Amino acid sequence: MASDVGANASVANGVDVAYASVGGDTSIPYGWVEFCQRYRGECEASGKVADVNLTEASMREVHQVNTFVNHAVEAVSDMEHWGVVDRWDLPMDGKGDCEDYALMKRKLLIExxxxxxxxxxTVVRDEQNEGHAILTVKTNGGExxxxxxxxxVKPVSRIAYRFVKRQSQQDPNVWVALGPVSAQKFAAR
Known part of the structure; x- marks a missing residue:
């Protein structure tokens, strides 16, 4: 079922799953604003808030999309690709940087x-304290x-990034600050 989120077989009984702590509204990345000027349909609020039902099948599908995009897109900087410091875009020409990968995965999963x-x-700071963009999939069994x-595809509790901000579930054009990750036990179904 398409509304089930599936990633990989590592989702098993007793695995720690986690949710990022969501704070108040924060600044919207300028790259998102420009992206929405070019791709208005990608930026519309859905009108209803829903999490993905966490199943092995849905996790497999999410994993397939993640792997497909990771191998289909060549990593290049925005300066090399577009001649600008930062541009968020769908990597239709097979080239992009971190936010472009995230946007393509989002598009394919929505489709x-x-x-x-x-x-x-989601905007994070990586192990070198560099800005980085990822896609968070919010499920009924964690993020x-x-x-x-x-x-x-990893639970948020198993990555070494510091969460900064992400899109609000209610409206992708509202961004919220993120705090520490809180973990709990989840038994897969």
Missing amino acids: RGYPRSALLV FVLDNLTDE
Whole structure:
């Protein structure tokens, strides 16, 4: 079922799953604003908030999309690709940087029937304290990360990034600050 989120077989009984702590509204990345001027349909609020039902099948599908995009897109900087410091775009020409990977994964999952409100572009700081963009998939069994740096779909509790901000579930054009991740046990169904 398309509204089920599936990633990989590592989702098993007793796995720690987690949710990022959501704070108040914060600044919207300028790259998102420009992206929405070019792709208005990608930026519309869905009108309803829904999480993905976490199943092995849905996790497999999410994993397939993550792996497909990671291998289909060549990593290039915005300066090399577009001649500008920052541009968010769909990598239709097969080239892009981290936010472009996240946007393409979001688009493909929406096309497969996943709720737009559960697919949240997220800004983090990586291990080198560099800005990085990932896609967070919000499920009824925790939040999972799709990252262009790994084919593995991981619970947010298992990544070494510091969460900064992401799209609100209610409206992708409202961004919320993020705090520490809180973990709990989840038994897969």
